[in-house]
Structures are given as structure tokens and as C-alpha cells.
Amino acid sequence: MITQRTDDPEKAARWLRAGDCVAFPTETVYGLGANALNADAVAKIFEAKGRPADNPLIVHVASVEQVEQVAQNLSSAAWALLRAFSPGPLTCVVHKRDDVPEVTTAGLDTVGVRIPSLPVAQAFLTACAVPVAAPSANQSGRPSPTTWEAVRYDLDGRIRGILIGPQSPTGIESTVIDTTTRPPVVLRPGAVSVEEARRVVPDLTIADSVEQEKRSPGTRHRHYAPDATVELASAAEAVPGAEAAFLGLNAPTQSGSWGHVVLARDLPDYAARLYAALRQFDAEDLARIVCEPVEPTGLGRALMDRLRRAAGHASGETPSDAAAEADEAP
Template sequence: MQTIVTDSPEEAAGYLNAGGIVAFPTETVYGLGAGICHPEAVKKIFRAKGRPADNPLIVHIPKPEDIDTVAREIGEAARKLIRHFFPGPLTLVLKKSGMVPPEVTAGLDTVGIRCPSSIIAKSFLGFCHCPVAAPSANISGRPSSTSWKAVLYDLEGKIDCILKGDPSDIGLESTIVDCTGAQPLLLRTGAVTIEELQSVVPEIGTAVISSNDDEPPKSPGLKYPHYAPVARIRLCATGGPVAPEADTSSAWIGLTQPHASAAFAIVRQCGTTGEYARILFDFFRQCDALGIDTIYCELPPDEGIGRAIRDRLTRAAAGR
């Protein structure tokens, strides 16, 4: 298969409307989309990524009001979150409508739904004939793609088209809140923080994620290893180790300079947690391209988007 790269949202949507799969930019990370009206195309996403079939996909809509076409039983808490955070980097898990096929939801009666704020994503989704199911556009388990070049590296020849846009503004996947129970629950941290969510819906809690292998997860990012580069990940406190492991090629990323700056092949000091989030996955990919053995990652403060960075780092370390 030849993978077409285009900067035209309308051209990219044409491939999707014909039953193809298309990578497209959003403010969080690049997504790999198929129209939910094409269940066979949805299956192609799983094959292209090597993604487990019981890992559900998020449905993307161009306008907040389109949520009523893909969801039912939308309660007041969900409506408040939609009014405050759509469009934006928030996914809500809701009861699915009959329009959403089981291929999207791993057979569950619920579906994650997001309305991106990215201008190019909204334009692309507007040209699509139906809502778009899309996980991150990368090989399953590896760092998410935050640029079209990263998508091409992972998926060239496996997908129909890449819609070329700027690098992702946020760099981490969306926050996910489950609104199907008596109490809304935070399933995955992201750029929309728990503090911001609770300022709108104070009763939002934090879910305890089940590790039951027989139970499909309600949203992506909860069951399988994610975000891991080829290099080993070592999590560090401020300043990191006095010296990296001997006989390894090592890199550092964090908010401070490491104690042993001269011992690292690459040192990336981020000015803010926002910058840390934005460049993290791209840094992982750079290190792999350079043959780095070990990446030392400073854990940021456990607040704001720092919580989301810590979550991704912990999962990446577990994946290795």
C-alpha cells in the first residue's frame, strides 16, 4: 500500500470516506482514524497498529452538538463537562448509540467521545461523512506520534493517508472521564486536570483500575503497556543519578539539569511542565534513532499536567 501525505483536510477525508484509514493531527497527539460507518475500516486500524482487539477506540466528532448522534443517556454532569471543555483535550465515556458498531468499542455498551480543538482536525472531521474512531497513530505500545513524520516512520505502507499538520500542541493523550456510573470517574490524566474538572463537577472521583485480563478496559491506555521507547526508562528525582549506569549510552530529560550532565549523550532541560509534555514522546523517538540505551526521566511535580507526565513515564518504564 502506498501512503499518501497531504496537507488538504478534504483530500484526506476522501480516503476515509472511501473506507480507508487516515492519520490526522490533533492538539493532543496524531490520531489514526476510520469512519464508524465502515466497520471493516475500523478493523484495519487494529491490524496497522498491532493493537489488541479488546482495546476500545475513541470516537471523534467535529462539533460538541454531534455527541447526541453517538451517545445516549447523557447526564447533567456530562453536559456540564461538554459545555466547559468541548472542543478540547477531554474524552467522555458514555453509553453508546446504535450508530457506533461493536468493532469500535470492543463489544462494550460504552464509548469514549472527543471533540478536538485543533483547527485542522475540526476541518478534517467536518469533511468526513460520519464520526471517526481513532487511537493514537503509532505502533501499539510505542510512544505516541506528535508529528506527521513520526506517523510516517511507524505506519508508512500500512495506512492510506497522512494529513500533514504542525506538531501537536499538548503532546499527551486526552484526559478521560467515565460518566456512565453514579459518580463520574477520572480514568486517564491529561491536559485537563482533576482540579479543572472538579471546578465544574465537584463530585468527580478517581477510578481504581481493574487488572482483570478478562475484562475489556472502558477506555484506551488502561490495560496494555504504552508509550515505551526501545531504550530503557529510569525514573528519577530532581537532578537524577550521580552518574548514569556504566557502559551505556544515556540521555536525560527533566525540569532541571542532571548532576552528571557531562556523562549523558543528550540532555534536555525543559522550561515548564507544558514543554516537558509537548516534547516527551518526540524525545523518546530521537533517543531511539540515536541508539540510546537508557533514558533517565525526572519525575515532575505531582500536580497539573505534571500528573499526566508522571503517568506516561510510569507506564513507559513498565513497558520495558
């Protein structure tokens, strides 16, 4: 298969409506989309990515009005969150309609729904005129792609096409909130902070068990991981080396040389540059990547979740804890 590229959302939508997989940009990461109501098309996503079939997909639509194409019996919390943060990096887990195929939801009776804000994503989804199931557009286990070039590197020859757009400005996947429970539960921290969401739903809680997280797209099977070993260490603790890279907010202080140092301006810049930096360090054949931890509040909660998973640790655990299993979804 020859993977075609276009910057025309209408052309990319025609490929998708024909039953093919199409990668497209969002404000979080690039997604790999297929018609969410076409089981055969959705199955191509799993084949292209090498994604485990027990991992549910997020369904993307162009507007709040379209949510009920795949969802039913939405709670007041779901409507409040969707109206407050959509379009944007929020996924609400809601009760699915009966005509949503099991392959899309991994057999669950719920579905995650999101409305991306990036203009090219909006144009693409509007042109598709069907709900679009999409995890991140990478081979399963790799860092999520934030550029179309990263998509091409992972999936060239595996999918019909790539809709070319800008680098994803947020760089961290959406926040996933299960609104079918009382109280609603944050299943995956993301670009909408817990603190922001609680201003809309004050009784919001955070998942405290693996069983809760299994209801979320993007929290099964280890992912976010480059080929290099990822370590978490402060700027003062980071051990330099010619084979090592450092990524963080503050310059490392120990004497010695580094293979590559990337310093972010602030927390949003750190999040936006994370996946691209991990991929760049792999391309440079660096053996170690040292990432500086941040305070796990606000956006830092989501960033620390991704850093811990990249380092092979379960979300919420310290670097000495057991390895996590997760997979990606925009």
C-alpha cells in the same frame, strides 16, 4: 500499499469516507482515523497498528451537536464537561447508540467521545461528516506520535494517507472521564487536569482499580515505551553515561557525560516534548533514558502517568511496582 500525504483536509476526508484509514493531527497527538460506524474500516485500524482487539477506541466529532451521532442518554455531568472543555483534550465515556459497531467499542456498551480543538483537525472532521474512531497513529506499544514524520516512520505502507499538520502542541493524550457512573470517574489523567474538571463536576473521583480503567480507551496493554530502558530519577540522582539521555526540567548534577540532555522550560513544555524526545533518543541508539519525575498534580498527574508507563510501571505506582499494560488513544 503506498501511503499518500496531503495538507488538504478535504482530500484526507475523501480517503476516510471511502473506507480507508487516515492519520490526522490533533492538539494532543496524531490519531489514526476511520469511519466509526463502518466496522470493516475500523478493523483496518487494528490491523495497521497491531492493536489488541479488546482495546476500545475514542470517537472524534467536530462539535458537541454531533456527539449524539454515537451516544445516547448523556448524563448532566457529560453535558457539563463537554460544554466546559470542548473542543479540547477531554474524552467523555458515555452510553453508545446501538448502531456503533462492537469493534469500535471493544464490545462495551459505552463509547469515548472527544472534540479536538486543533483547527486542521476541526476542518478534517467537518469534511468527514461521519464520526471518526481514532487511537494514536503509531504501532501499538510505541510512543505516541506528535509529528506527521513519526506517523510515517511507524505506519508507512500500512495506511492510505497522512494529513500533514503541525506538531501536536499539547503532547499528552486527552483526559478520559466515565460519565455513565455516579459519581463520574477519571479513567485516564490527561491534558485537562483533575482539578480543572472538578470545578465543573465537584464529586469527580479517580479510578482506583484495573476494572474501572478497562472501560477507558488508552489504558490497556503496555505502551508509551521506546526501545531504550526508561528510568525515573531526579536531577541529583540521575547517573550519567555516554549511552544515556536525560529528559527533565532541571540539569542533572552528577559529574560525567551524557549522550543527550533535553531540558524543558516548564511543565507544559515537558509534556509537549516527551514523546518526540523518546523517539529521538531511540533514533540515536541510546540504551538508557532517564526522566525526571514531577509533582503528580495538575498536568503533572498526566505526565507522571505517561512516564511511569514508559518505564514499565502501572499508573499511580512507584518505579519499583509491577509492569503496567496499556495502549494509546488521543
